[in-house]
């Protein structure tokens with residue numbers, strides 16, 4: 001039995017792939033091809049990609065680097081022939097992007113232009129054929145470091161967010177560290193600003209600088225040499241870093257729209273945000289703060305969703321993430337704390353499980369944190385949460401509700417510091433010390449999604465069962481699963497199976513990262529089947545599962561990132577042979593790309 005009914009996408013799991021293999025491995029009967037690659041020209045005036053002669057001006061008109069969150073939304077009225085693809089560009093790997101000795105200032109400018117977001121139209125001949133991107137299409141758009149984002153919600157205009165360049169505290173240039181995300185029921189895209197601290201030099205002395213990892217060291221990319229706002233020690237820019245670390249909302253169907261940052265959803269290292277409409281009509285977003293020992297959050301909209309598609313309905317829905325209540329999670333186990341010795345072995349009651357509460361930070365427009373205003377809670381959300389006693393988690397990455405069951409899946413990727421001297425040890429919800437492999441929490445809200453209490457259990461404790469006796473798959477026989485480690489992004493297929501992409505397996509279990517299907521119900525609950533493996537040094541992002549069309553899309557991020565330009569680890573996806581002349585638009589260097597995996601007979 002396959003999930004909640006049979007998916008049309010049937011495959012035989014691939015064997016785990018050695019981490020040194022520079023190949024995209026797909027199941028028998030499937031093939032793959034890129035949809036779009038780093039450097040592909042987006043507009044009619046975009047230069048063709050030439051890796052040996054790249055420029056910032058060219059990069060600003062081309063697909064960016066290190067695609068992470070990806071979604072593909074059909075364009076109404078196109079008879080399944082056109083769609084719009086969104087992806088973000090989390091960071092850059094200058095060490096493998098550009099030849100050694102490339103001009104330093106131009107290198108920094110290219111790096112900046114390769115960050116941000118891309119919206120691009122796709123087309124195909126018919127429903128059974130692969131997608132291609134459309135150069136020069138009307139919806140194509142690059143969001144760069146000088147694109148203006150409107151900050152909305154209760155903290156917009158706060159003195160904590162003003163700079164000399166933006167005395168309004170509402171108009172922010174750029175988005176940084178965009179990691180995972182989500183797609184709303186009203187057809188917009190959410191993107192999480194995650195490791196924004198790495199782009200700022202700062203005093204590094206305040207409680208907030210320390211809590212958000214802002215330091216006085218020169219940054220890795222040294223953009224502070226080009227623009228004073230990237231050093232918050234500069235007069236007038238003390239608040240610049242407060243303008244990052246938000247959830248961004250983009251309307252991919254309106255190329256003239258101003259993207260927004262939602263202050264009501266709090267500021268931390270946002271992995272992403274995933275939305276579900278509760279029975280009451282309120283919209284609930286689940287959000288992880290991806291840092292060791294940081295927290296899980298949820299946002300409940302003040303307004304309610306309108307399912308119609310009129311202009312009035314859309315206008316209403318576009319306001320839903322601008323105002324609402326913010327909570328942080330506390331988990332309590334139901335087994336004796338002494339049972340958790342850090343090994344990850346099951347407790348005597350046979351389950352990692354218990355109850356939980358959503359602790360209020362802001363409710364009804366009022367701060368629920370002693371000594372902090374609403375603006376302070378939203379700008380310094382980590383400091384606010386610290387005061388109310390939430391549970392320190394093992395790096396929450398994607399947190400996604402199943403639209404089939406309403407259960408919420410919290411992906412804890414790993415936490416190699418758990419149990420180290422001075423750090424919190426194992427508990428029922430984070431049961432392993434030196435947790436290299438990660439685990440997944442399954443939450444069942446008590447009432448609808450707006451409830452302030454919940455039940456929980458661990459769906460899986462990841463690892464390679466051949467080497468790790470604690471690996472646990474909801475009771476499914478460990479000998480019959482694909483080894484899986486460091487879960488990161490998740491998606492659901494049309495029948496409710498969970499798909500998990502991983503980031504970090506090479507350093508934990510020695511296999512390449514990949515994409516895995518997990519059955520969630522019936523006799524096969526907990527069965528993990530590997531669908532693909534990514535090339536050397538890459539992580540698997542996206543993913544998008546169109547199983548009715550027997551097609552899967554993944555964003556292959558940072559292939560070959562441990563190499564150098566002269567000594568590349570990966571040649572994905574062009575695979576130009578040594579000594580061969582690349583065809584126009586190809587490169588003998590790795591290119592982060594969105595790829596589609598489809599039936600070889602499609």
Ligand code: FEO
Pocket residue numbers: 090179180194271290397
């Ligand atoms: Fe960018 Fe939390 O991964």
Ligand code: CA
Pocket residue numbers: 333334335347349350351352353354428
């Ligand atoms: Ca228990």
Ligand code: CA
Pocket residue numbers: 179180271397398488489
């Ligand atoms: Ca991630």
Ligand code: CA
Pocket residue numbers: 488503539
């Ligand atoms: Ca990642």
